[in-house]
Amino acid sequence: MARLMLEDEADFVVVGTGAxxxxxxxxxxxxxxxxxxxxxxxxLKTAERPKELIHAMRxxxxxxxxxxxxxxxxxxxxQGRCVGGSTAINSGIIxxxxxxxxxxxxxxxGLEELVEEKGLDRAFDIIEDELxxxxxxxxxxxNNALRMKMAAQKLGLPGKAMARNAKDCExxxxxxxxxxxxxRQSMDVSYIPRAMRDGARLHTLCRAMKVRIENGRAVGVxxxxxxxxxxxPVGKFFVRARRGVIIAASVVWTPVILRRSGLRGLVGERLQxxxxxxxVGRFPEPISMGTGATQAYEIPMRERGFKIxxxxxxxxxxxTRLPGAGxxxxxxxxxxxxxxxxxxxxxxxxxxxxxxxxASHDADVRFTPLDRDLKVMREALATxxxxxxxxxxxxxxxxxxxxxxxxxxxxxxxxIEELDLTTADIHMMCSHLFGxxxxxxxxxxxxxxxxxxxxxxxxxxxxxxxxxxxxxxVNPQHTIMALVWRAAERLAxxxxxxx
Amino acid sequence: MKLLALERKNVHxxxxxxxxxxxxxxxxxxxxxxxxxxxxxxxxxxxxDRARIGVRAALWMAMLAPMWMGIALCTMASLPIxxxxxxxxxxLASNTFIxxxxxxxxxxxxxxxxxxxxxxxxxxxxxxxxxxRPSDPIVLRAPVRERPQVSLPLVxxxxxxxxx
Numbered sequence: 001m002a003r004l005m006l007e008d009e010a011d012f013v014v015v016g017t018g019a020x021x022x023x024x025x026x027x028x029x030x031x032x033x034x035x036x037x038x039x040x041x042x043x044l045k046t047a048e049r050p051k052e053l054i055h056a057m058r059x060x061x062x063x064x065x066x067x068x069x070x071x072x073x074x075x076x077x078x079q080g081r082c083v084g085g086s087t088a089i090n091s092g093i094i095x096x097x098x099x100x101x102x103x104x105x106x107x108x109x110g111l112e113e114l115v116e117e118k119g120l121d122r123a124f125d126i127i128e129d130e131l132x133x134x135x136x137x138x139x140x141x142x143n144n145a146l147r148m149k150m151a152a153q154k155l156g157l158p159g160k161a162m163a164r165n166a167k168d169c170e171x172x173x174x175x176x177x178x179x180x181x182x183x184r185q186s187m188d189v190s191y192i193p194r195a196m197r198d199g200a201r202l203h204t205l206c207r208a209m210k211v212r213i214e215n216g217r218a219v220g221v222x223x224x225x226x227x228x229x230x231x232x233p234v235g236k237f238f239v240r241a242r243r244g245v246i247i248a249a250s251v252v253w254t255p256v257i258l259r260r261s262g263l264r265g266l267v268g269e270r271l272q273x274x275x276x277x278x279x280v281g282r283f284p285e286p287i288s289m290g291t292g293a294t295q296a297y298e299i300p301m302r303e304r305g306f307k308i309x310x311x312x313x314x315x316x317x318x319x320t321r322l323p324g325a326g327x328x329x330x331x332x333x334x335x336x337x338x339x340x341x342x343x344x345x346x347x348x349x350x351x352x353x354x355x356x357x358x359a360s361h362d363a364d365v366r367f368t369p370l371d372r373d374l375k376v377m378r379e380a381l382a383t384x385x386x387x388x389x390x391x392x393x394x395x396x397x398x399x400x401x402x403x404x405x406x407x408x409x410x411x412x413x414x415x416i417e418e419l420d421l422t423t424a425d426i427h428m429m430c431s432h433l434f435g436x437x438x439x440x441x442x443x444x445x446x447x448x449x450x451x452x453x454x455x456x457x458x459x460x461x462x463x464x465x466x467x468x469x470x471x472x473x474v475n476p477q478h479t480i481m482a483l484v485w486r487a488a489e490r491l492a493x494x495x496x497x498x499x
Numbered sequence: 500m501k502l503l504a505l506e507r508k509n510v511h512x513x514x515x516x517x518x519x520x521x522x523x524x525x526x527x528x529x530x531x532x533x534x535x536x537x538x539x540x541x542x543x544x545x546x547x548d549r550a551r552i553g554v555r556a557a558l559w560m561a562m563l564a565p566m567w568m569g570i571a572l573c574t575m576a577s578l579p580i581x582x583x584x585x586x587x588x589x590x591l592a593s594n595t596f597i598x599x600x601x602x603x604x605x606x607x608x609x610x611x612x613x614x615x616x617x618x619x620x621x622x623x624x625x626x627x628x629x630x631x632r633p634s635d636p637i638v639l640r641a642p643v644r645e646r647p648q649v650s651l652p653l654v655x656x657x658x659x660x661x662x663x
Contacts, residue, residue: 054538054611058545066550073596288628315625319610320603325517325591326584330525333518333613336625362547401599405592424596427603 006225006237008203010034011495013221013241014248015208015257018085019477020464021248022187022195023127023484029198031492036239037192037200038221040207040249041082042228046189049178053316056177060089065429067252069352069365073423075275077365078431079250083204084188086250086431087477091175091295092164092184093309094133095474096124097482098302109469110441114450114486123482131185132167135160140171142292144340145310147283149297151391157383159299162309165190166293173312175294206237207361211245211261211460218245218460241459243495248464248484251433255354255466256363258437258447263456266447267437271352272471273367274432277377278311278343279384280321281393286337289313299387302347302473306380308387311343323397323405342387344380345432347473348373354436374421381426382416389413401425432476437466452487463487500543500551502536505574509562510539510608512576516583517609528619538612554608557601564590 011033014021021037029035042059050056057064062081068074080086097120105111127133138146141161152159168183175184182189196202208223218241225235247254255268289312299308313321315336322332322339352367369377381398388396389410396407402425403415419425439462440446443455448467454460463484465476472479502510514535520528543554564586565571565578575583590602614620 052615054541054615058541063547063550064542064545066546068547068550286628290625291629315614315620315623316611318625319614319623320607323591325587325606326519326581327522327525328588330518330522330527333526333623336623337627360548362549401594401596 006203006206006235007239008036008201008237009240009242010036010201011241011243012036012246013038013239013244014246014463015221016085016248016250016253016464017083017187017192017202018080018248018250018464019087019187019480020484021085021246022087022191023481024246024248024463024488025195025200026191027485027488028492029195029200031489031496032198033243033492033495035195035200037195037202038206038208038223038239039083039085039202039204040226041080041204043083043202043204044088044178044188046178046180046182051174051177053177053314060178069367071366071368075423075428075430077252077433078429079252082188083192083202084186087186088178088188089176090186090431090477091162091293092166092186092477093295093298093475094128094163094165094478097479098472098474101470101472105469109439109446111439111450111469114439114452114483119486120482123485124478127478127481127485128165131165131190133163133165134167136162136164136166136169136293136296140169140293141296142171142173142289142312143287144289144292144312145296147287147340147391148299148308148310148342148387151387152297152299154390155387157299157387158301159297162296162298164293164295169293171292173290173292173294176314203237203239207233208247208249208257209260209361210257211247211457212238213261213457213460216456217458218454221245243498244459244461244491246461246463248462250464251436251466252354252363252365254462254464255436256356258454258462259356263447263454265456266445268354269351270435270438271354271365271367272350272434272468273348273352273430274345274471274473275348275369275377275428275430276343276345277381277399277426277428278321278341279381279388279399280318280339280341280397281388281391282332282395282397283338283340283391283393285392287340288337289318289339289341290315290337300474301380301383304379305376305473306344306346307474308380308384309343309345311341313341321397321399340388340391340393342384344377344384346373346377346380347471348376351435369423374423377426377428378416378419378421382413385413385416386410399427432471434465434468434471434476437462438469439467440469451490452483461487461491500540500555502540506558506562507536509574509576510536510558512580512583513558513561513587513605514539514609514612516575516580516587517606518613519580519584521580526613526619526623528613528616533612533616533619535609535612538615539608542608542611553601554604557604560598560601561587561590561605
């Protein structure tokens with residue numbers, strides 16, 4: 001490894017440029033503080049982002065989406081690894097914190113000052129205004145979503161158009177590859193440029209390894225500089241923070257950095273997830289999944305513990321999702337414009353853990369769904385299958401082992417409902433993660449306080465979904481941003497007063 | 500990932516068998532229209548260390564499938580393409596989780612290779628009714644494999660390879 005050291009210094013150092021880190025940078029730089037953002041991935045300018053899925057995933061997604069939980073039946077945890085983090089690959093879905101979650105965080109975790117209603121609503125209002133949050137219009141929703149709407153109405157389910165931070169969306173279905181018109185306000189095209197206009201500096205290809213702590217106070221971040229192509233370390237860096245270090249490296253990597261820095265206790269505990277699985281349906285008429293917003297319609301069923309979303313698949317993934325191999329598969333591949341895919345996300349009750357992996361830079365993530373969680377997943381998948389038939393699908397591909405791979409009649413949905421579903425039967429993946437550095441008033445049951453400062457280390461803050469005491473049952477990006485907005489505003493005020 | 504000659508031969512033989520060029524109906528790629536080995540290598544090279552082991556294990560499992568399935572004493576590459584397709588189809592439907600999952604990894608490689616070919620993607624009709632927008636740019640498509648980017652040199656103090 002090259003011995004060359006990169007050194008820099010600012011009031012605040014922010015690790016991670018996803019929803020949490022970028023919002024912290026936006027607020028603190030906007031308040032006039034000098035700030036350095038550290039990002040492990042590269043900066044991918046919109047025009048340079050490859051449209052071919054294989055290259056798009058290689059460049060923007062962590063490990064091509066192959067980073068998984070450990071155990072007998074692992075499943076992928078999808079994360080962005082570029083400037084903007086996962087906001088650069090997601091669909092920009094916006095949900096305010098549900099009231100029951102907000103109340104729970106106040107009543108059981110003492111987070112009144114962080115999530116009090118007026119203050120939180122004010123943060124939501126500002127963010128929605130700045131990022132152009134609107135409900136997805138029918139004209140750009142695409143048939144994949146409109147079919148779901150039709151089916152939801154038929155079955156009397158509570159569907160709605162998704163709110164997204166993509167006011168000028170043209171419905172290109174290329175969120176994952178990077179919105180070509182920059183309509184989706186991912187952090188790389190919104191808060192990060194804005195923070196930089198306010199004087200923030202951005203160091204890319206810098207993997208934070210640990211926080212340097214002196215006399216009980218965070219004074220900077222140490223790490224490795226990576227090669228752009230091989231991702232192998234080529235140097236080291238140390239960035240000094242005069243007023244505070246903010247870790248916003250995601251629910252997986254934040255606890256890894258904190259543990260490497262010597263923090264223990266509940267760091268890495270209470271990992272919670274919204275794993276998802278999907279069902280594909282074949283229709284007699286063209287659906288043209290590639291035309292329309294990547295995600296546009298949803299059926300929130302929080303009281304049942306799941307949510308159903310329309311989810312456009314690029315042809316590579318759609319082909320993978322169709323059953324079989326050889327001539328039977330080839331027959332299905334000739335009409336790729338005749339398929340729809342809808343996914344479920346389940347608010348699982350199980351708790352997992354995250355630890356630094358032994359003798360590597362990797363993370364060790366353990367998560368095993370409870371029986372109750374799998375029952376909810378089964379209900380969600382059966383509901384999607386019913387919706388598919390209600391929408392006019394002639395064939396439904398549930399993607400579940402031990403039942404037929406092709407369902408051709410609505411009565412066959414009972415095969416899903418009656419199955420004693422196990423984790424070996426389905427393909428799950430997950431992009432909504434929570435916990436691992438939980439916020440709370442009581443230092444014995446949390447890692448950071450209501451101001452998101454670590455209980456054990458002064459001037460060390462965690463500002464991402466790691467601080468969520470529970471999972472939410474809805475998409476977390478907006479709540480991450482609003483919580484961070486409020487915590488960062490207070491931090492900026494305190495720093496100004498101290499100066 | 501560096502592939503042995505035997506592995507390279509079998510990657511092609513296995514992945515092309517997902518959609519045999521000898522099929523008479525459906526989406527039939529022409530022989531050598533699709534670069535399967537390249538897709539496999541990109542996926543393997545971009546994966547975590549653990550997933551890379553899985554991708555390689557999948558290759559060896561499929562490569563030796565004719566033997567452990569009691570079909571023939573040879574590797575997949577020695578079998579006619581339709582026989583390979585039948586074996587893969589059986590593996591995808593296996594009751595054993597690990598067999599099914601590793602075969603799915605190979606199917607992902609085959610699907611990425613197939614749909615990564617512009618001509619094959621066009622014949623899949625995925626884009627048949629795609630709406631053209633006035634602001635659609637004229638796209639000069641990148642070659643299948645991106646040209647490797649030159650690493651920026653390290654610069655000492657207050658700068659990094661990716662400093663912006």
